[in-house]
Amino acid sequence: MKKAEKITFKIDEKTCYAWPGQSIVDAARDNGIYIPSLCHVEGLKPAGSCRICNVTVNGRNMTACTAPVGEGMVVENDTPELNELRKTIVEVLFVSGNHFCPSCEKSGNCELQAVAYRYQMMVPQFPYEFPVKGVDARPDLILHDRNRCIMCKRCVRGIEKDGKAVFSFEGRGGEHLQISMDIDLASQLSEEEAFEAMEICPVGAILKKERGFAIPIGERKFDKAPIGSEIENSVEQD
Amino acid sequence: MKETIQNVIEKYNRDRNRLMDILIAIQNMHQHIPEDAVSIIADQLGISKVDVKQTITFYHFFTLTPVGEYAVYLNDSAVANIKGRAEVVQAFEDELGIPFNSVTTDGLIGIWDTADIGMNDQEPAALINGTVFTNLTSEKVKSLITGMRAGKDMLELMRVIDAELDGPELLSTMVKNNIRQKGAVLFSDAYEVGYALRQAINRTPVEVVDEVKRSNLRGRGGAGFPAGLKWDFCRQSRGEEVYVVCNADEGEPGTFKDRVILTELPKLLFEGMAIAGYAIGAKQGIVYLRYEYRYMLEYLESILQELRELNLLGKNIAGKAGFDFDIRIQLGAGAYVCGEETALIESMEGKRGEPRNRPPFPVQTGYLNKPTVVNNVETLCSVVQVITEGAEWFKSFGTSDSSGTKLLSISGDCKNPGIYAVEWGVTIQKLMRRTGANNVQAVQIGGPSGICIGPDQFDRGIAFEDLATGGSVIFISEERDLLKDFVLNFMNFFIEESCGSCGPCRSLNVILRNKLLKILDGNGVEQDIDELYKWAGVGRSVNRCGLGQTAANPILTTIENFRHLYEDLVQMNESFVSAFDMESAVAESCEVVGREPNLSR
């Protein structure tokens, strides 16, 4: 398709183009604009659960991963108010889990950590909750550490075995919700699938066993450049 | 067991969308969903066990362990608490020798907390195996326990504490309707079954939609969206298959008007649904009935049957060739958020009641991804009167922005709690006089998600353009501890009832509640009030659904209107209170190593 067949819209003054039906987050990325996202993975049904991708359209906030671009839409993204909200959201995620980054295998590859750096979180404004959460290490190849889980549902949506969900929500509400693994299915994951499960998790909540610090700290994905810069430095696509 | 569970699954055609019904049946049979049943369901529906469990664990009335042959669910709403719940709890615990939220060792009786059950005008109240017991006292609890130990059935149990039960045979209940004021639109004596429907089918569907549009009837479930416009949007979706859904989830604490409509005027409601069905071209209507109202199920089914016999439901309704419409009732299983229309649809599809991301809206993609109109019970009833009497007549009531009348569920500290059909615009002062509410410190309007106002605002009126409400009005008298008895209770309610999807809804409300507790414990400073207020403002602009957007309203509106109550509690001259208790911090480790805490103070 040519530009003419695309929808034209704006993000913070910049004219952008999108395929009909494309979400704001995906379209922004194609236009070299980073909108932070945690629960979103291109190709999976959007969950709209982390809320970090909130943008403002016509004075109303909406999640850019769930909202499709509309012709002529004017999207506010990089504003002081939204960036403050995003920082708040990240802080809430940090204090409501137990994130001890220096001892985490995912440090440097972790999207939560990376977004926190990008929004310059120093010390959260909220008190730490230090919730008591467990680790499920029953399957042979993976473990699930609930202390680090941000309940983004990427594993729930993305990891299946024989067409069945391996991960699911359990419980509800502010104090009982958690991710559970189907132990039968999780135990049958192949090496490759186990690796995929670890990769789909934005944080260090799903880890592949017997594999640690293969890439040293300092040389990991977000150690060299902030999250989003790969999008911002990309050439605008046609 | 295997066979009975198999039969249940067969009864619902191994349809994953009917998982709620399957689970309800099994929970009733076994007082829980046994692990074996989970395996069988997973196997038969071709999904994983955690997938089955994620639905089970979402709903308060589904459990993985037995809840007791007699499962007592005692309402824990704020109003239940000010009406003597503590005494009832004590009586249960003393008589049974177990703490709340557990089961007797013989498995006979379980006692559980539950969120508002829609009985605020007759608290303390409890559900026992789905039957409602109202106005409980410690004496009545003793009689009930004796009855349960003697193996009495529900009817006998009710008679133990209330000799004269209300209602028709299929609805023998202790629940009183307390209709204190009738109105022109609802509870008028003029209603004649089937009249409006016959009027409607003599006009085109578009004419019916236009009449409803002209009446300015706005949704009575809380959000106030114009009903006619919603129907019009649904028509514009041009679905082959479309649905009418009646939202009878009524979960907002303090609201109970839909319960009274369902009891007194079920035909009015079903007729309203049929009119909606005619207007948007639906063949199927579904009532999503909250589990707390299960005691009405048989009765409502019998009314549906009666209407079928009158040819007001079924095929070629009222002689109109090709107009087929029928209604089924879908039970919920205990989740406030399922009142949110998209969560309700998810629930009707047998899933966790997690609100959907919008767009698309239900009128485009609703139940089974088909265009769906979701309307509140009272909205659908009002439609009948709009069609009978005309839009102009309807508009002659109320204010310019809020036409017609509204049913209010009034409870709390007043002499005559119950149902009041009022014209929109009525002031709080007027309501206080009518209901006999004295020494009122505050009024909570619209339930916990609404607002809390003080006497300086009692001249304001109930209307969409002023004090909007889905129907709940709670009077709070001067002797109550507003922050502890109400604000804290409301925050705990939202924490429990959040679906948990959105990060800020799931976790920020816990942070807010803990900050509130810090203040209530006397460990707050002035900065805590300001932080509380600032943090409470976040949810509105980031969360997905109305629950997360309004969950901090109890804090926001009381800081706005009752800041002095917070200031009385905090240490105004301090800038920091550590609130750190060394003794309790080391208690656990001391116990492990078997030492006394050695704290030189």
Ligand SMILES: Cc1cc2nc3c(=O)[nH]c(=O)nc-3n(C[C@H](O)[C@H](O)[C@H](O)COP(=O)(O)O)c2cc1C
């Ligand atoms: C958390 C939450 C709970 C709700 N509960 C109810 C309810 O119990 N009954 C109801 O009719 N509407 C409820 N609503 C509003 C519905 O989402 C929806 O707006 C309404 O059913 C539409 O019907 P109406 O336009 O006739 O009011 C709730 C909304 C939210 C956000």
Ligand code: SF4
């Ligand atoms: S385990 Fe990882 S992918 Fe799954 S919900 Fe938690 S953080 Fe998200």
Ligand code: SF4
């Ligand atoms: S706002 Fe709260 S209740 Fe609503 S979808 Fe989000 S987490 Fe669920």
Ligand code: FES
């Ligand atoms: S990325 Fe959009 S809500 Fe998480």
